Amino acid sequence: MKVVVTASGQSLDAQVDPRFGRAAYLIVVDTETGAWSAHDNVQNLNAAQGAGIQAADTVSRLGAEALITGHCGPNAFRTLASAGIKVMVGAQGTVSEAIEAFKSGALTPTDAPNVAGHWT
């Protein structure tokens, strides 16, 4: 299963970026094979508005079935839900630790955004 984790750096050792739309990097991890790749999110990081929507669009285009992040606002959630992507919020630690938490079932999908828009 392909999963996207928001990260503050470009490796599995990087900390999970608690922001979704304006996360520094999106890391795609294949939970079966362990293969991964980092994608920079600079375009959305600097967007005047709608960063969450476009980051969700990116996650969908990366072919992910689930997203692991800290927080997710209403517009991003609506986009992710329309794409059929499960959203796991409240992730902490490194990207690797977040993936392990997901595999062990410690992270469960949310059925609603956990923050208002522009929460930062």
Added chain:
Amino acid sequence: MRERRIIAIASGKGGTGKTTIAVNLAAVMEGPVAYVDCDVEEPNGHIFLKPAITAANSVAIPVPIVDKEKCTGCARCVTACRYNALACVKGRVLVFTELCHGCGGCMLACPEHAISECDHEIGVVETGRANDICFVQGRLKIGVAMSPPLIRAAKAASPSEGTVILDAPPGTSCPVIAAVKDSDFVVLVTEPTPFGLHDLTLAVDTVRQIGIPFGVVVNRCDIGDDRVTDYCQREEIPILIEIPDDRRIAEAYSRGCMAVESLPDVRPFFLQLDLRIRDLLSAPNGVQSAT
């Protein structure tokens, strides 16, 4: 028909006294005068002018509707949108109405002609009279972030002759540009404090770029320091009037009273302001504008 002259009252910094200057200037002017509250996020000129509102017109922007039958999910509309108001997931376009600026770009970009537009209400323009003053104000709907179209609608509802005073929002961003654009003169209201000076320089840069003649009103001129007046001298910017810090003006304001009505000795400041603006507008070589 009388000519129309439009005077915008603006400032970089908020709370310098734009509304106080605008409503009191409107009150002392002779001949047909209109007051237009372009501070549509928080219009408060009505508190002082106490107009009788006689008409209210809804203002809307066009937002896209996507025909699901015709849409092929090519996402060209998403690429065209500069405001991130569209997303395309699983071949379906999602519209985020509250982010849309109503530019129509998505409609032009769609090769299938699958996008049409519908009205999205952003606010209301109210018109009425306050004694001899024609009163217009825009009121932005709560939760709406986009004020320029409403500001333009409020300006369009102002009379076609006489003096029109535009009470602009604070700052130097799009709403301010929408308000002061096409004015004949801009009055920049400031206070002699570091914040007042800092934001005045931003406002001056903005007005110079638009190329409108302008002058400065220094409000509460006896607080702070001389840096605002030094700056104006250095930049050859006319100081129109300086109003002293007077507790009675603040008290009148706090009661929603017009300073020129409750305090006769304040009236000459505004008569002088009117005179200075007229002088500068009729100067043979015009007044300082661009560069």
